Ligand code: KG4
């Protein structure tokens with residue numbers, strides 16, 4: 001089954017063609033970083049307009065790269081939420097129009113379900129090409145960690161013999177009560193004038209800092225220990241900067257960035273003192289330690305041996321390293337998608353949509369977008 005996937009929930013316009021939910025024929029992502037970077041965050045109105053401008057060429061490019069015509073597409077899977085409503089509507093209405101005009105099945109996909117399936121999609125491709133022999137099996141605990149979400153799920157699948165497609169079930173174990181982890185990276189980078197998005201630049205700069213020079217302490221949670229909270233860390237970073245030499249340095253960097261335009265992480269580093277590098281290293285270390293600790297606690301509580309990690313922050317090198325070590329230490333299998341499938345993309349939407357379509361799920365013309373859309377129970 002050739003599925004056209006469409007994703008436009010935030011600031012990437014994406015389309016992909018995926019065969020049988022397991023082979024990516026094309027995956028095109030048009031990033032809006034240049035549009036939003038001067039604001040240090042996504043501006044919803046600008047995002048919708050960019051999606052409108054890009055959706056048709058992005059879908060065309062995905063078809064062209066996959067070497068298939070629209071007539072050969074057998075179904076359309078489109079993100080229905082959660083996300084920015086104006087952004088979601090662009091992809092959703094376009095996907096709906098394509099499916100209705102071709103008379104092909106349409107299915108709506110939860111964006112978070114897409115991130116979870118990115119892990120299994122990558123694993124299927126790695127198995128098929130001999131890059132791994134280890135199967136990403138459920139039950140698993142999944143951490144979806146991005147600029148919009150930080151949430152832990154228990155994921156399971158019951159084989160559905162009648163329809164030859166497994167039925168996936170999701171149970172939410174915990175989630176952030178305030179900022180998402182990626183949002184905290186972006187806000188700290190904005191505070192220090194390091195660039196946008198903040199995650200990748202902090203990841204690069206932190207390698208040159210001493211994380212134990214700046215202690216952030218552990219994040220304490222009342223109630224559900226599988227919930228997250230990152231706004232305190234962000235405020236702690238603010239207190240370490242406000243009224244100090246680091247604030248003056250950040251203002252100098254802001255002025256330099258304004259005149260220099262786009263800069264690489266190496267160029268930014270030249271404009272950072274050791275104290276700034278230590279601060280970002282300490283901050284990153286605190287975020288990563290918290291993410292790993294709560295995910296391991298979830299795996300222990302749920303008695304599962306498999307962990308999936310997905311979403312933009314899953315690109316973080318320290319996070320990958322720490323999960324790798326923790327997996328070996330605790331005899332857990334940890335699976336990550338590659339960076340291209342960790343950040344928002346449409347291949348993951350097509351892969352998640354495939355299972356729904358195989359089970360006979362169909363959306364009709366009433367399919368609409370939802371800014372918030374919980375996944376599972
Ligand atoms: O999944 P994604 O593309 O979009 C959302 O659904 O939010 O994630 C983007 C987020 C941004 O906050 C970005 O700063 C963060 O992922 N990110 C990273 C890294 N690469 C991207 N955070 C930490 N380290 C990275 N290497």
Ligand code: ZN
Pocket residue numbers: 111115146148311312343344
């Ligand atoms: Zn996402």
